[in-house]
Amino acid sequence: MRKNGDTKAAMADALRAAMQETPIDRISIKNITDACGLNRQTFYYHFKDIYDLVKWMYVHDIDKAVQSSVESDNWQEGLRQLLNAFDRERDCHLAIYNSRNYYPNLRQEILDSLTTQCEPLFRERFNELGFDSQYREFLLRMYGLIVFEFVERHARGVSFSTIDEFVDNWFRTVACQFEGERKRQAAQA
Helix, strand or coil, X not given: CCCHHHHHHHHHHXXXXXXXXXXXXXXXXXXXXXXXXXXXXXXXXXXXXXXXXXXXXXXHHHHHHHHHHXXXXXXXXXXXXXXXXHHHCHHHHHHHHCCCCCHHHHHHHHHHHHHHHHHHXXXXXXXXXXXXXXXXXXXXXXXXXXXXXXXXXXXXCCXXXXXXXXXXXXXXXXHHHHHHHHHHHHHHC
16 A cells, blocks of 8 residues: 555556646546556545646745755755756646646645745745735735746746746845845844
């Protein structure tokens, strides 16, 4: 018997493999369960529908990268790992982005996940600078939008930089933002 995470990962892998040959809108639960030797009841035990599985895939991937960053205390490297993971599955993500049925609703869920999952990466700096909860939420949503926009543009082949350039420039921008806030607070003191 598989563990919950193993079963979910197996179904996610089956969906990723199916998307290599079939548009996501034409993939059935039966296609997924047959590919990993499971039955429909097992699928429905874990997920409501394929959309729920796709959402789990994104949240799981984001969570893995963020946890790695928190553990290593290096969010710059964590972001690089996350973007490289998305890049390795570019075709899968592009299939989802091009889906009329999945993408419009999924986009907001991915942004919400990025916002929630990335908070631990910035918590110490936010606390140090005394940012209130409203400003923290604003920054996290803005950071999530920037990262998500890059991921989507990169998958579509129209990004404005490489992953390494993006991460380095984004890290520099955030560092300058925090330094500017420190200087502003010092001038007010």
